[in-house]
Amino acid sequence: MSESLSGRHIPVVVIFAPTASGKTALTRELFSGKGSHFILNAEIISADSQAVYKGMDIGTAKPEPEFCLEIPHHLIDLVTPDVQFSVADFVEQADAVCRDIYSRGKLPVVCGGTGFYIRNFLFGLPKTPKSDEKIRSRLKERIAEEGNQALYAELETVDPQSAAKIHVNDAYRICRALEVFYTTGKKLSDCVLENKLREQYKFLFLVLEPPRDVLYERIRQRVDMMYEAGLEEEVAALIKAGYTKDSPGMKAIGYSEFFEEGWTKEKIREAIKHDSCKYAKKQYTYIRDIPESIVISYNNTDKDLQNIAGLVGNFAREAGFSIDLKA
Incomplete structure (x- = not known):
């Protein structure tokens, strides 16, 4: 070797x-x-x-x-x-x-x-904010009540860069991106990876x-x-x-x-x-x-x-x- x-x-x-x-x-x-x-x-x-x-x-x-x-x-x-x-x-x-x-x-x-x-x-x-259980639970309830499309449209409004990378059926990642935004006021897309392998x-x-x-x-x-x-x-x-x-x-x-x-x-x-x-x-x-x-x-x-x-x-x-x- x-x-x-x-x-x-x-x-x-x-x-x-x-x-x-x-x-x-x-x-x-x-x-x-x-x-x-x-x-x-x-x-x-x-x-x-x-x-x-x-x-x-x-x-x-x-x-x-x-x-x-x-x-x-x-x-x-x-x-x-x-x-x-x-x-x-x-x-x-x-x-x-x-x-x-x-x-x-x-x-x-x-x-x-x-x-x-x-x-x-x-x-x-990437380093992302810790989970906020209250916000996460509420988003889970909302996606169950309103459906993926409604929360996906919301994500497209607040963080279009993340939405472009997430499938409309991917409820977990839709909720996670919205959770980051509503917890910190920042976009998940701003939590970027290091450009280094x-x-x-x-x-x-x-x-x-x-x-x-x-x-x-x-x-x-x-x-x-x-x-x-x-x-x-x-x-x-x-x-x-x-x-x-x-x-x-x-x-x-x-x-x-x-x-x-x-x-x-x-x-x-x-x-x-x-x-x-x-x-x-x-x-x-x-x-x-x-x-x-x-x-x-x-x-x-x-x-x-x-x-x-x-x-x-x-x-x-x-x-x-x-x-x-x-x-």
Whole structure:
């Protein structure tokens, strides 16, 4: 292991890519013995804010159990859909897993499309005011009585920068942003991250950008495949288990649409496609202007794979890992 990467500098590959862009196929090619490129002792830390929920498998496109046997995955199936899993929870657990993976002589690979998670992992959590339980409780009551849209519109008025980064269905983050404003008179968007990567890590940060039209078509096809795999039955089973539209996990795209009153099955399907495409565009909001990021035009070609494999291979070698190139 090189001196610069010893001690407190844990090497971590971070791969950001939007939904349906081919992250699973890419990581299999790079890190699995069944891949075509090289065998590298790596384990994957999922940066997907919905994959943490148990029972939400089809709509979140979790990696298949067989793939998880090829390459160990972490931060999947952690909590039930009625539990709020925050960005602070993600950073804390990702830190612990990275230390564990590296201590066992393997390379941590953080991979996913939740830019909010990835940005906070790279920079560390911003310092925000402590919670005011009275204000938080009142906001929770209001969002239950008035609905997400009403409080989201309120947030757009008092803190439009934060609102632009929060989905209208994300009740937890809407309330948190309003709580900060009503507690301090300041915007949550003013509680910015340091523009400096955390020093306990050595990062290789790759941002994959598929052609927009190709990505949207892949998203629409994926939604159809989810239906074929039993998405409707999965949602019905979750509702039967007692989860509602107010359960944090059920606010995700692919689940929340099923709670819209009066919608036909076809309208729900089309809404999931529309919302997913809109979200894919929004995912890049959080990973703009990150120092040392490497942006790659990605179209799942052999050339793309060669490029990424070269970057990962050089980084891993510098970190002291042995690379087993395939013929």
